[in-house]
Amino acid sequence: KTTLAYQRTLDFQNVSKERAAKAFGRPRNELKPEELKDFQDFVMWRLVELSAKYELPFQIHTGQARIQGSNPMLLVDMIAANPKTKFILFHGGFPWVGETGVIAMKYRNVWVDSVWLPQMSYTTARRAYQEWLEVMPSDRIMWGADTTQAEGIYAATVWTRQCVSEALAEKVDRGELREEQALHIGRQIMRDNALKLFPKLERQLWKK
Numbered sequence: 001k002t003t004l005a006y007q008r009t010l011d012f013q014n015v016s017k018e019r020a021a022k023a024f025g026r027p028r029n030e031l032k033p034e035e036l037k038d039f040q041d042f043v044m045w046r047l048v049e050l051s052a053k054y055e056l057p058f059q060i061h062t063g064q065a066r067i068q069g070s071n072p073m074l075l076v077d078m079i080a081a082n083p084k085t086k087f088i089l090f091h092g093g094f095p096w097v098g099e100t101g102v103i104a105m106k107y108r109n110v111w112v113d114s115v116w117l118p119q120m121s122y123t124t125a126r127r128a129y130q131e132w133l134e135v136m137p138s139d140r141i142m143w144g145a146d147t148t149q150a151e152g153i154y155a156a157t158v159w160t161r162q163c164v165s166e167a168l169a170e171k172v173d174r175g176e177l178r179e180e181q182a183l184h185i186g187r188q189i190m191r192d193n194a195l196k197l198f199p200k201l202e203r204q205l206w207k208k
Contacts, residue, residue, distance in 0.1 A: 010072070
């Protein structure tokens, strides 16, 4: 997982090893901003490639971070160039939830994790779940708490369950989904999709 969106732009260029090497081994305070970015960009692309090699999904914080550079659209070139890497875009790209949906619609190696989204904007989250279900398969939408505190995990679970339930219920009321379809999608988002993408989580479950 990378949290670089809180420190810098998500614009990662495919920098050559020669360009990146100019910064290697030098103190950070001696580097020009462009030299530091070149090195970080090079490392990011190598990590993305290794994620595919070792079949490890790559989680990326997007949106609501350093907002002048955290739009998930900035990742499109890297996503397109690495089709074997499974990218997970955190926060649903908030506030760019529509853009995130389009990225997942176009690239089958992208999953959306709505972590924190219902807490940041409940209304946006409810709309986002509905929009995403119109443009991408339901097996590529997940949620998360992204915290180590039990209270925070529980609270995020309650908020997300309610938000997803309301979004799906509205679709049932409008005749866009049958009730059994909505229940299936709810289980996918809340549990099944994560277990499918991270199969090793199965052994950590305390009950089936």
